[in-house]
Amino acid sequence: MKKYTLTRINQTGSISAALDEARFSINYAELLNPAQYEAVKSVDGTYLIIAGAGTGKTRTLVYRVARLIELGYDPQSILLLTFTRKSATEMLNRASLILDNRCSKILGGTFHSFANVTLRKYSKAVGLENNFTILDQSDSEDVINLIRSQSGLISKEKRFPNKRTLGKIFSLNVNTEISIKAIVEDDYPHFRDDLEEILKVSAAYKSYKRKNNLLDYDDLLIYLKIFLQELSPAAKSLLSKLNFVMIDEFQDTNKLQNDIVKGLTQLNNNLMVVGDDSQSIYAFRGANFKNIIDFPSQFSNVKIITLEENFRSTQPILNFANRIVDASLEKFPKNLFTHKKSSNVPMIVAALTENLQSKFVVDKILELREEGIPLKEICVLFRSSFFSFDLEIELSKANLPFQKFGGMKFVETAHVKDVLAFLRIIFNNKDLVSWFRVLLLHEGIGQKSAQKIIDEISENQIDIKQNPEGLKTKKIFSKVSALFELLHSLQSINETPTEKAQKIIEYYSPIFQEKFDDYNKRKKDLDIFLNITEKYRSLESLISDMSIDPPIDSFVDLGDESSEDEFVTLSTIHSAKGLEWHSVFVIHALDGYFPSNRSAYKIETLEEERRLMYVAVTRAKNNLMISYPMNIYDRETGTTLSKPSRFISDVTGDLAEGYLLEE
DNA sequence: TCGAGGGTTTTTTTT
């Protein structure tokens, strides 16, 4: 028996490093490629990981979390911010699988959910009440609309921007820190004359939110940023516990989020950001891919690690993807490669009509299923969610189950929002937005009456705890006395969120049937909503999650059998971020639709569309089929679109095979 | 003041 072990070490490794490695339960060096390993074994310092599509970005983050924990760091000292809650949970699960349950204890979530938790915990330090209400996009539009219509800005002669446009302008303003003036002049020159009024509405919107304890998505980030920058004792105590900060999908962060990252690391510069500048697709929401481009100059001593080996796609697909992204004007140099060889070249299919395109996709899916590819490994991607309407019909005809992602969210459907509004009032009696929504549901109550009631609520003249009778607007109150009774009873009794929701739905039922012709279909959503509430013990977490981390999409337009586990995925490209399938279709790759005509005028937006195409094609592992209909009438421009997307039109010959599809 | 009816614009992508 040997008395010693002899370990071979390479030239760069030191003896102590080789010894250290032996004490880990995971063999990191073997399970990762050299670039991944380098990132994973880093401890102190600032790192930028440029991770091309499919290069094991998630894997790298997961292993780093495991390794830090193996090194003995407290899970609670590690913060991992991701783009969606889904990817956060997925990462924590994976980390728990490779190591142990400690990995699920790290701090994680999206910027918005982290802001929510932090602000509720330290609300005093930022001057908020901890039961603030979060406005989702349509809520904030409703508030803007209220201000807009009250301010008397709408005159007959000139058109004033509508609530949606105003919301976009305001949000872009705070997320990018570009002035409202510049945004209006750049993107909405036809409203240039209304600038004064737009600014007034903006100011009124801000003070309305402050007065009523309301935070929209952007405010969550703003308050978090201020909280961190002011470095109050509360903020210091938070930061002193944080040892490591990791940011996923860094290419899709905006100016505010970048500032938050700076704030989080002001006491401790152990920061790792991961992203792919070529996959930045959220500029419309204020994301600035310059964050990742300029990262090395904005933080000190940045070490850059580039992951280039792709583990997902075959070489022909990568060649195709590389060609698309090669034309980008600004990017970190990278060249994806793989060891997965294949002679299967991407297909580009020109279909005579839209319906023919759908039939082609359906036939091809059936064919793939025959070959033994599970439906779960097949996905159809598109630029905008309505591009799949025709296909959805054909899929149903062929009895192919599918599930659609992107587009209308479950919680954004009017009926679910209605029920949620009741719950929000119970949680925060001063939630005037929800009051407004609920009051308007009642027969005989319109804008004016609702406003009167709300005024009295906000001035503390009435309260759901009191009997509303005998106050100023007596007549109106007779119409809502039942509502006040309901809210009052829900307030005082100690029930679970589910029980409360049940009572609300009972009360809402007649209103609901009156309001929607298709209430039978929508009824299903309310049942699902009730199921979801069962997971929650507190109203606060239920309501926050519904705004920040909305569950799955509406079940109204679900394909055949929802219970089946086998289904084809239909998804917008944005919602397909980070995912992969054996076979991927990209439909409606039609110039004018993708890139959209709207994007064609500005170089920045056009570049983003190109990156979007890059994201789409890099989802495919083995088969990539891009198609476009040759005959689509575009109402907006009054022209017929017939050319393939400019991003693929010059890619044929050796990189792709072209086909023409006729009846 | 409510709410129905009709004419018109507007449309991506999402936390």
Add this chain to the structure above:
DNA sequence: AAACCCTCGA
């Protein structure tokens, strides 16, 4: 095709 906005009668 749906959302939005305005007008008008009750």
